[in-house]
Amino acid sequence: MVKTLSRANYPDLPFYPERMIQFGEGNFMRAFVEWQLQQMNKQGLFKGSTVLIKPRNQGMGPRLDQQDYLYTVLINGIMQQQLVNDREIITSVSRLINPYTQYDDFLRLAENDELEFITSNTTEAGIAYDPDDRLDNGPQKSFPGKLTALLYRRFELGKKGFTIIPCELIDRNGEKLKEIVCCFAHEWNLGESFLKWLDEDNIFCCSLVDRIVPGYPHDKATELEQELGYEDKYMVMAEPFLLWVIEGPEWLKERLPLAKAGLNVRVTQDMTPYRERKVHLLNGPHTAMVPLGLLAGLETVEEVMTDPSFSRFVNLLIENELIPMLDLASEELRSYASAVQERFNNPSIRHELTSIFLNSISKFKTRLLPVMQRYHQEKGQWPELMTLSFAALLLSYRGDRLQRQDSPEVLAIFDEAWSDQGTVAQSILSNSNLWGEDLTQLPGLVESLEANLRQLEVVGSRAALEHRIGVM
Template sequence: MSKLTRSIHPAPVFPEKILQFGTGVLLRGLPDYLVQKANAAGRFGGSIVIVKSTDGQTDEFSDQDNLYTVAVRGVQQGQDVAETTIVSAVSRVLAAQSQWKEILMLARNPKLQIVISNTTEVGLNYVEESIFQQPPQSFPAKLTAFLYERFRSVGGSRAKGLVVIPTELVTDNGLKLREAVEKLSEYNELGKLFTKWLKFHVRFCNSLVDRIVTRPTEEAKQALQQEAGYEDELLTFTEPYHLWAIEGDDRVRQMLTFADASTPQIIIDEDINFYRERKLRVLNGSHTLTMPLGYLLGLETVADEMRHPFMSRFIESLMLNEIVPTVPDYGIPGMDKAAVAQFARDVLDRFRNPHLDHLLLNISLQETAKMQARNVATIQRYFETFNAVPKLTALGFAAYLLFMKAVREEKGQFFGEINVAGGGVLTYPIRDDKAGYFYGDWKTVKKGTPATVDAFVKSVLSDKTLWQVDLTTLPGFTDAVAENLNAMLSSGVEKTLENALS
């Protein structure tokens, strides 16, 4: 079978308009995919230069003439979706370690308009260093060096300003990146004129990306390559749903010509908090509240949860009846309760996607911090709205406490255990900074003594260092969590879940 190259898939060459820091699957399956679609529709007419910082190897791209395939598989509004797109929008992939001078030369390109990044969450952090290294170490320093070279080559021209769109999963990612660049400018003494150009002519946009993008399993990869008729080492696998919300004004809209009325998946608005809050509460919050329950039932993936008769009902009811009503309503079409409810239905479709192996244990990383960030405000808002206990949320919270019950510690790593079908025991890692805290607190719980469970729950819920609030002040919530936890310890997880849904 032939490798995917331009000899078997000829593609037009467009001017280089985008510089992208990062080669990961999220960028390939969302921004780059959307640029490809816009080029195919005759809207953008630009290509992407990618900077690879992690190592000096770019062969996986060059061997395929910078082409790769995005395979979309899943369910959308009840309909099966299967689409395959060859992305030819990438013109070059440059290694920062060996081609830094070539990257800086790109700063002089008058057609360049946009910078996109997806490094890591910590990749936006400020690191005090010289930007004149070859190359600088941190991403903000690399970007500062690139912008300074741009400034020097264009003489501070307003017309040659850029739009910078980080896509890292950090709140206010654009503002955080701008702050790091400004600090680096000051530390490196780049001058008042550069600072002025940076302030007025380089627009840093907060953005939110929402799409599950993965590398396919080897089995899925082989099947997709047989279907396509070529080999693709960069084959990217993704769900149908996708959203890219960008905080910007008319100038940003004019620059991002790959977004228009025909691409509702790209939202450019001066305030994207609605989309961030909706995703955080509905998608991320439901993951955090349902993962422990599903895993304690012996399930492995989100799709497994949606096939389970009790878990599927639990997830749907929790999402639609306890989370959706608490998401702030802007009161305008597209940013109202109807939009939140539609998003929830889309999320349920995404959870049902049989093509994605979304492992529950991966979702469990730093569960305590996620519970605080994603669900505490939802619980408070539910009480404010209904003056009642969110019963399924209380059950999910109790399951989280049980999931955090470590049975042993080995070299600073904590492990929990669950009983599985056939009488076996499954050991799992508790990858949470608060695992030691719970390991100690669980020792106060005596088997067959509900009062010690009640005291444990009250102690945890009242701890402001965990939740930033005292959750025991919410009438009835402590009792509901303790009752569910006692039931799971005495009657089992599945029976407790079944009773909660009856």
């Protein structure tokens, strides 16, 4: 019988005062931001904890209170050819507030002068405006609504503002969040002086996060608990690689000394190149490998990378179709691409293709389609591998494919298109709601996709892929 993870069982673990508020209590943030606070705390550089806010009134969420807000982060993988296998009890979470049952506690955070940072990860869906949110019927439904209420309380108390660093994977996340907060400030008639305070006393930083966090290690939890010597329902597995790019002022390096603690964190004036590099060279190959891999019966990124044909596909995709289309120094791109391949090869992490497959249409649109179009403009032809993957994606969204997971609207568009097999590519590409434009206007794309679809259906994903990598 293993013991539970609690402060009573581990009385020597340190406590830190609250210096940060975080909207979202998901796996990613617990293995990313909280893990980094822990690294700073161990070196005496931050000496602070974060208070987590449950952003939605849905499900129980992690009952971290049952473990006194302690949990384990397991870092596993290969980094610069070195095997990393670290385990650490994280002590940088002070408590979790559920604003749906503890709204007063939530607003009371505004009174604490030691709180100076706010972070968030509420998924891509979280930074959204909800017209039904009001100041006086809290808790507001949306994350920006809750944040506006908290900021307004802080303003009313005459206190200094916050440094706000959202981590949602949407472009210009800090700007979008500020825009919605300002929108609520207008809608709720919070006054010009609040808007001025919002603008002058608070900083909304755009940021880009990068770390693969598959979450709770279901496949080896029992074995790990035996090894750790305690039961932990909220342990999180993550890879060793980490990058956090924050668009913010120079002084942030001192106030939040992440880089000083040896962490791969860049405070910069312009994060665009980092975003382009990550979205196209890491998320792009992920998005491209998934429909082909799933159609071939593969289940994980590791299976893709240990399969000679599929790993050659990934390599050629990066080398021939992605890197030449990106406007960054090629040395930097190559070194990032090589780190990405090392990360994809991580044998310790089970990264399910189905989890990457979720909402793949919008992912293909932002991560691969712009590069495909650039390639076509420059070379006058469609890139073989991305086009094959695009066709595999259309096939994977056919109604009989059980792994597809997307919004009901997107699935309905595909069901309608697949009702006539002869015009499926034409019908899907012409739908501007999916792509933001009518893709049938791009010369030769429909024909190319139709040919790829036919081949995928006749010979299957593996043979079609092997044919492509053989001819390149």
